[in-house]
Amino acid sequence: MSAGHAPRTLALILAVILAVGPFAPQWILFLLTIALAKGLVVLGLMLLLRCGLVSFGQALYYCIGAYAAGMLGRYLGIRDLVTLMLAGMAAAAFAAWVLGFLLARYRGIFFGLLSLALSMILYGLLLKTEALGSSDGFHVLPSTLFGVRPADAWVRYAVLAVAAVAAFIAALLVHRYLDTPLGRLAPAIKDNEIRVEYMGASARYAIHVKYVIAAALAGLGGALAATTVGHVDPEMAYWTTSGEFIFITILAGTGSVIAPFLGALIFGIIHTVAFGLSPNTWQMVLGASLLAVIVFLPNGLWSVFRRRKAA
């Protein structure tokens, strides 16, 4: 079950980010914001993984969220960061609600590959859509915050602050959800779906709900990434992007709602450092670190905190 101290720890992390942010270099603010965006996607993947479902196509909703935010600016001139994030979240949640009627019927490898296929369909569609820039994507307008464009030196901090608050709220809500009867069903669905049905619950409904929540989180993360990077392209739906999210999920573990953000941050650090050291072979460092986690911490990085607690 979920860690009991999560809300307090989350509040502490939020306070540290908000307090230290103004003094941190710009690249760290960027790294942290992207880590929060990816952490949101992984938080959703964690929900599915607790049910025993691995989505190989979560980039679908990351991309939908990003494009929804970008298109709002491009076609309607909406630039408010919070509105864009909510729009990205809503677009992804709606798409997942529709597709969930199909996907919630499948389990195991069928669920994984079907989700991968759907993300690749979006990738293909975007590649062929000239109005959205085809393979180049398009530029996302600089966002504003409640109608105000922060001074250049403060833009990154402002976006990080909004991202941190959004991630804090999302993590708290997921934490609360995991404590509801519907949220607690996840390990039961993973263990014995027949029994879940014979207890009077619908496993398919529970999975559908989790799928929509996971997509909403991915859409939120996508919109945040789009406004932070200032650009969207079809690669956001490509399978390697989904693979990256799964990578972070395995790295982080499913022990707590904090784990996905920690995993995303460590992923970002490994990525940045490895790329700086060896631009052509940085993937090898990532691969080696994943291997090390699987061998030494099969339940993810979060299990380090569990072990310390147990000791």
Added chain:
Amino acid sequence: MAAILDAQGLNKSFGAVTAASDINVAVEKDSVLGLIGTNGAGKTTFINMITGYLKPDRGRIHYEGRDITALAPRDITRIGICRSFQIPQLYASLTAFENMMIGIGVVLQNAGRGGFLSRGQPLVPGYDLPAEEVAERLLERFGLAQYRDKNAQVLPGGVRKLLDIALTMVAKPKILLLDEPTSGVSAEEKFAIMEMIMKAVRAEGTTVLFVEHDMEVVSRFAERVLAFYDGRIIADAPPEQALNDPEVKRFVVGGALQKLDEAQAGPRA
């Protein structure tokens, strides 16, 4: 007394195999029925049809006057018919207590309690107690308190059986179908375990249908016996009458002995 469950004209075939042939059973409220028959006689098919896992090819099932033939297992559970399994169906990676909490969570969810916006500890319908307390009480009632924090997958067979049945009781079913509750339990423990189960279940006024191969257990606990053979019910009577029925003696009670005799006699010229 009024029938709480009424199955009329149930038929079910799997290809050329007839698993149920014109099954007619009316179950009175607050009664205990023993279902007997050799393997493949149609007992579990009958339970599977009542609980919605299998749909009959023909015939209808009514529960409290309502046609439930087409309902899904979860909907049948929600209206008050629960079942246990011949092979216990548990959440293997969770502890006995967590297993109970999952079941209670479903009951709360179906009652619209304990949702995302609810505050405080919701009370479990039928018990009017918080979830943890209901879980502890049921574990206690089924003699499982000492296994509270053990993972279901490491529990002994008999204990897993009891946990499987305890799980069905979280919803306070009006009808409980027990599929071989004492299978895998040693002969010495059978009566004690059955005694505990019946005490716990009957305390709630639950109507019970149980599948059993031990005729001593059947005659001691059942008020009425349904004997199945070849997908048909060949006897429907109180235990002493049903177990002495010539057909039941031949096909059910003496079935095994007869097969043994035939095997020993060898092929006839």
